[in-house]
Amino acid sequence: MEAPSGRRTTRRLRAGSFVLLATVCSLLFAAPAYAEPGEGETSTAPVETPTTDAPTPDPTTDAPTEVPATTEAPPPPPPTTAAPPPPPTAVHRFKMTVSTVSLGDAYWQGDGSGELVIAIKNTGENVGKDTVTGFYALPSGAQATGAYGTGGCAVAPAALSFSCSLPEQGLGQVVVKVDVDAGAWKTIGLGQVTAAIGPYQRIVPISFAFTTPPTPGIELNTSAPELPAAATAQDESFQLAVRLRNTGAARAPGAVEIVTPPGVDLVTFPSACRSHRRIGADRDRCELGDIAPGKEISAAFGMAVSAAARAELPLTGAVHGYLAPAGLNVLETRYDYKITAPPLAGADAPLPTSAPPSPAAQRTFETDFSLSRQSNDDGGQLSSLPIVGGLVGLVAIIVGLVVLSVRRRMRDDAKDGDELGADEVEDVVLVPAQSGGPTGPSAALTRSPIPRSLTLPRLPDGPTAGSGFRDREQPADEDEG
The missing domain is CATH 2.60.40.740 (Immunoglobulin-like)
Structure with a gap:
């Protein structure tokens, strides 16, 4: 009876050991997965197997680590793209x-x-x-x-x-x-x-x-209208005084014609006008009646200037004067007047109307030696080839003249070196002209075929054989013997 009981005890010990070993292994494998769950994995709490032999964990040393909560950052706001400012408006004027x-x-x-x-x-x-x-x-x-x-x-x-x-x-x-x-x-x-x-x-x-034409027998002039200062352009009026004089010797009926610039109108006529009529859109005629010799008639005409014309001042008009003496040709003259006014308040300075010099007439001594400008829109690049060529040619001419001068001087020195010294020049024997020849100035101008001077070789001292000369110390009687 003891043997079967021992076997059962052994089997129970083995079964208990197996359960304990399985529990420990399950704890070892489940603890990492629970403490550090991977991405995309679900952490599950370990399954506790109720055993009687399982050790009780120490709460101070085996407390589970608390996983910190993670808070996701809110998504960034969508980028706001501001519309570009509209381009500035171009104003052409x-x-x-x-x-x-x-x-x-x-x-x-x-x-x-x-x-x-x-x-x-x-x-x-x-x-x-x-x-x-x-x-x-x-x-x-x-x-x-x-x-x-x-x-x-x-x-x-x-x-x-x-x-x-x-x-x-x-x-x-x-x-x-x-x-x-x-x-x-x-x-x-x-x-x-x-x-x-x-x-x-x-x-x-x-x-x-x-200018006033040089017409004898008639004289004409007018006033110089000047408008008052104004802040803005507006319609204005002024008086134009005209004076016609008969400088001839006969009585003659006179008349004037007023020519107005654009924007200016003749609005009233003086009482001196016997009659008046409009000749054209900018020309009116006033008949003044007879003017005695040496007399004159003055008249003031009312003029109106529009605001547009006021902004364009100064303006130029003209007055034509006429005298018609009986039996003579009509005398005509002209006098130009100018309407002026101070510039409007805040108006730009007037543009210059003096004639600038022609581009072709601006060439001077400096511009001739300056670098020529090639034409393009914004100016141009400069070229110096003509100047350099002229300077090279000038230098070449100067060098050539110096070389020729030096060579000529060298030739002259060589000629001077070929001449004999004073001690090497032989005695000169003069040969008289032939006697019996022609005399007078004409003969002197005739060149003789025989040279006038001969350069003879120097003879040695003493007598020379065959020369016909004797020794100076030899007595004369020996020569006779």
């Missing part, structure tokens, strides 16, 4: 001033040459370099004889057109040479200049001014 074609006293001697200056300034905003294109039209009796441009302006004389490529606030000028016919001062009208940048366009008139 320009300012243009046209000079008056003035004819001096030389016109009455047959010289009708004058100059027209067109000044253009780019006053646009946010446009950079802009191009103004235009053309000019002259009235009947005036012809263009040439043109040139400066400051970025170019001309096409055959087409009477021009173009100016100007940066912002850039200034360019076009100069037109004009010739006016001899009798055009009586009837010449207005021309005009038209220029544009895209839709922006300007039209400015061309006026002609003459």
Whole structure:
């Protein structure tokens, strides 16, 4: 009976050992997975197997490590892209001033040459370099004889057109040479200049001014209208005083014709006008009646200036005077007047209308020796080849002259060295001319075939055989023997 009980005890010990070993292994393998769960893995608490022999863990040494809580950062806000600011608005515009074609006293001697200056300034905003294109039209009796441009302006004389490529606030000028016919001062009208940048366009008139013609028997003059200062351009009025005098010897009816510039109108006539009528859009005639010799008539005409014309001052007009003596030709004269005013408050300075020199006429001594400029839009690069070539040629000429001078001096020294010294020169024996020859000045000019001097070799001292000379010490009797 003891044997079976021992076997059962052994079996129980083995079963208990196996359970204990399984429990320990399960704890060893499950503890790492529970303490440090991997990414994407689910941590599970270890399964406790109820055993009676399992040791109780020490709460102070075997306390499970607490896993810190992880907080995810909130996603960044979506990037906000601000819209770029709109580009600045480009404003295309320009300012243009046209000079008056003035004819001096030389016109009455047959010289009708004058100059027209067109000044253009780019006053646009946010446009950079802009191009103004235009053309000019002259009235009947005036012809263009040439043109040139400066400051970025170019001309096409055959087409009477021009173009100016100007940066912002850039200034360019076009100069037109004009010739006016001899009798055009009586009837010449207005021309005009038209220029544009895209839709922006300007039209400015061309006026002609003459000095008083030397017409005997009649005298005419006018006042110089000057408007008061103003802050802004506005419609204004002024009086134009005209005085016509008969300087002839006969009574004659007189008349005047008032020619107004664009934007100026004749609105009232004086009582001195017996009658008046409009001849054209810018010309009115006033009949003054008879004027006795040495007498004059004065009259004041009321004029009105529009605001647009006020901004374009100064403006030039003209008055024509007439006297018609009985049985004589009508006497006609002319007097030009100019309407002026102080510049408007805050107005830009007027553009220069004096004619700049021609680019071809600007060559001086300095520019001839300076480097030539190659033409392009913004200026150009300089070239020095012509200057270098000229300097090389000049140096070559100087060296050649020095070499020739040295060689000539060397030849002269060689010739001087070939001449005999004073101790080497033989005695000169003069041979007299033949007797019985021709005498007189003509004979002296005739060259003899025999040289006038001979250079003989030096003879040794003492007698020489065959020479015919004897010893000086030999007595004469020996010679006779």
